[in-house]
Amino acid sequence: MATLYDVSTAQAQTPEVAKERADGLSRQFIMDCHTHFLRDDTRIMGFVRQREAVGKAGWNPALRGKEQTIEDLKFANYYKEVYLDSDTKVALISGAPSEIPQDWFLTNEMKAEARTRVNKDAGSRRMLSHAIFTPGYPGWMEQVDHATRELKPDSFKGYTIGDNTNKNVSKHPWRMDDDKLVYPFYEKQHGFKPLGAADGPVKSLIFGENNARLYKYERRAALATDRMAALRAEYEAAGGERSNLRYGYVAPARG
Numbered sequence: 001m002a003t004l005y006d007v008s009t010a011q012a013q014t015p016e017v018a019k020e021r022a023d024g025l026s027r028q029f030i031m032d033c034h035t036h037f038l039r040d041d042t043r044i045m046g047f048v049r050q051r052e053a054v055g056k057a058g059w060n061p062a063l064r065g066k067e068q069t070i071e072d073l074k075f076a077n078y079y080k081e082v083y084l085d086s087d088t089k090v091a092l093i094s095g096a097p098s099e100i101p102q103d104w105f106l107t108n109e110m111k112a113e114a115r116t117r118v119n120k121d122a123g124s125r126r127m128l129s130h131a132i133f134t135p136g137y138p139g140w141m142e143q144v145d146h147a148t149r150e151l152k153p154d155s156f157k158g159y160t161i162g163d164n165t166n167k168n169v170s171k172h173p174w175r176m177d178d179d180k181l182v183y184p185f186y187e188k189q190h191g192f193k194p195l196g197a198a199d200g201p202v203k204s205l206i207f208g209e210n211n212a213r214l215y216k217y218e219r220r221a222a223l224a225t226d227r228m229a230a231l232r233a234e235y236e237a238a239g240g241e242r243s244n245l246r247y248g249y250v251a252p253a254r255g
Contacts, residue, residue, distance in 0.1 A: 075114065
């Protein structure tokens with residue numbers, strides 16, 4: 001059994017014992033590659049409510065009884081909580097896009113500026129930065145070129161839903177395997193080529209052939225005639241329909 005999250009009864013019950021263990025691990029190298037703060041003109045208040053809920057639930061006693069404000073989600077408190085309060089040594093500043101420009105957590109320029117500011121203050125490389133790419137948005141590939149050329153992000157990040165902040169107004173969802181829309185980005189950034197048809201050689205390896213080889217699975221012929229195959233045939237004959245609608249992954253058909 002792994003012991004990564006092991007906590008003794010004494011550590012769980014006695015603050016002094018817990019602090020002793022925490023102090024002993026405080027020099028451990030921790031690199032957090034998904035962190036956020038919000039821009040100064042943000043109108044996003046949901047995270048304030050989340051901090052209040054965490055305090056009320058007792059998950060973070062430091063937040064209990066303390067009024068939470070939008071300032072707690074901005075750069076100054078981010079700097080304090082990530083670099084001074086926690087054991088994080090290196091952080092990557094990320095973000096999220098929106099169809100509404102003001103609702104971007106941070107623009108790509110803001111993230112790059114934060115990286116420059118933190119690293120200049122530290123005198124070392126303490127912050128890395130994402131640039132957000134938004135397939136389908138007007139001028140999105142030009143923005144990728146701008147970020148690559150001028151901002152030099154440490155990596156790119158995208159949300160396939162398009163607008164993760166205001167999902168109800170998202171107009172540009174995308175698929176990672178969209179040959180026409182997204183593969184030009186992959187090819188430009190990494191030299192990746194399209195993977196081909198769903199039943200072509202590359203995707204066949206990804207979907208099953210690689211695993212069959214690794215696990216020495218050689219009984220695939222039986223899958224066409226076993227009891228599970230018969231059960232599925234009965235299910236489909238009775239009118240059963242596969243659907244992800246329950247989970248919200250597939251938009252319902254509009255007639």
